Amino acid sequence: MVKTVDIAIVGGGMAGASLALLLQKFCPQLSVALLERQPLPLPTAGTAPQLPSFDTRATAVAAGSLQIFSELGLWPRLRDYCAPIERVQVSDRGRGLGAILEADPRKRASFAGMLGAVIENAALGPVLYDALAQTDAQLLAPAQVRAVTMESGGAQLSWRAEEGGSERTLQAGLLVVADGVDSPLCHQLNIGVQRVEYRQRALITTVGLQRDHGGVAYERFTERGPMALLPLPRRDGQHRVALVWTCADEEAEQIASLEAGAFVERLQRAFGWRAGRILRAGKVHSYPLSLSLAEEQWRRGLVLVGNCAHFLHPVAGQGFNLTLRDCHALALTLARGCAAGAPPGELDLLQEYGRERRLDQQLTIGFSDRVPSLFASGSLWARGLRQAGLLGLTLAPPLRAGFVGQAAGFGL
Structure with missing residues (x-):
């Protein structure tokens, strides 16, 4: 027996679950099935996720993305598991000049008044699926998709x-x-992929600080690669931040293998003292870095979203935010098509979605690709260019405001 739905989403990670929720909100008349390969035990509605005090991964969510979550009614629950980003301190290791990007203090009550927040994945996943369980979307898990035929x-x-x-x-x-x-x-669908191998790895862990982070995210560029410390909520009385440390492949392996004390000492030496004394670190996870872009993101009856569409360098924390903006735009486009009587897989409708997303994708992907190499270069030309850029952000309020708006997801 063949089961029929209007939209089938293959992949139940944060992208797939978010899209399913957006479709349920904006296109409730369309039937949606979400297929996930792994078993996904659903939380009991209203219960709090059980979070460890350390070793939990986190996602930097821009203010524009928080607005999308608010539209879905998720913010009241997510607020308890996130730390607001009120300022970003950008610096070039070994050089005096830096820039501070901060939210407008007059707008602190709204998402436009904050740059974003860092949300622990151990909380974000259960909140998404708790909300999904209260919709009409069909969750098929575990579901191993064996083959697909486009008709x-x-x-x-x-x-x-x-x-x-x-x-x-x-x-x-x-x-x-x-x-x-x-x-x-x-x-299987013969969709080509353009890939740039950075020959780098991201070391990710949770770090304990001696002092409160104060809502500050640190973006530190070194000649060996960028480093980021992102604020996390206090847990068990500890001041915590999420670390993303980009290293060359060979160096990353050596650093990740260090025992805890030696790792903290190496991290303090590499990052410096801008965030204060580093007291401890959790288990270190290592991930290879590359830029991966699908050569086609849509065809008749087909759309790609998430990492299979574009996988970015984590330097600016824009990967999931770009994906969420894609999902939001797709849901709105399908809602317009539905109101006009167009089937969800109609090519003209999907091309409209693609045209709408082109500029944001080009800007975000280009920034994420070029900035790490610029700040990693030791050439005099590159040093001068990045110092001029930091000086421009420091001295030119309109430039800084535009940069902050784009980073926060309000720029387009």
């Missing part, structure tokens, strides 16, 4: 609930692929 009316998916289980079929007017880099479905 004139959309896509036909063959999937199994478990390895060796019976084959099931799902027909969808629009297929949204929301899985990760090296997506098996994208390979």
Whole structure:
């Protein structure tokens, strides 16, 4: 028996779950199925996620993205698990000049008055799925998608609930692929990928500080790669920040293998004392870095969102924010099409979505790709250019305001 839905989303991570919620809000008349390969035990409605005090990954969410979460009614629950970013201190290690980007103090009560917030993933996931459980969206998990066939009316998916289980079929007017880099479905659909290997790794962990971070995020550029300390909520009386430390492949392996005390000492020496004394660090996770761009993000009956569409360098924390803006725009575009009687997989509708997203993607991807190499270069030309850029941000309020607006997700 073939089951039919208007939209099938393959991939139940933050991108897929957010899109499903946005579709339920803006296109409630469309049936949505979300397929996730891993089992996803749903939390009991209203219960608080159980969070560790350390070793929890986090996501920097721009103010514009917080506004989207507010539209979905999620902010009252997320607020308890995030730390606001009120200022970003940008500096060039070993050089005196830097820049401070801060929210407008006159607008502190609104999302436009904050640069964003850092939300712990251990809380964000359960909040998204708790909200999803209260909608009409169908959650199919675990669901292993075995094959996809594109047809004139959309896509036909063959999937199994478990390895060796019976084959099931799902027909969808629009297929949204929301899985990760090296997506098996994208390979199957012959969607090419442009990739730049940075030959770097991101070391990610939670760090304890001696003093309160005060809502300040630090972006520190060194000749070996950028470093970021992002504010986290206090837990168990500890002042915590999330560390993203970009290193060359060979150096990253050596640093990640250090015992805890030696790691903290190496981190303090590399970052400096702008955030105060570093007391401890949690377990260090290491991830390879690359820029990955799908050569096609839409076809008739098909859209790509999330990491399979674009996977960015984490230097500015814009990957998930760009994805969320994509998902928001897609839901609004499909809502307009639905009101006009257009099927969700219609090519003209998806091309409209693509035109709307082109400029934001180009600016965000270009920035995330070029800034790390500029700040890592030791050449006199590069040093002069980045110092001029920091000086411009310091002395030119309109330039600084435009940069802050784009970083906060309000620039376009």
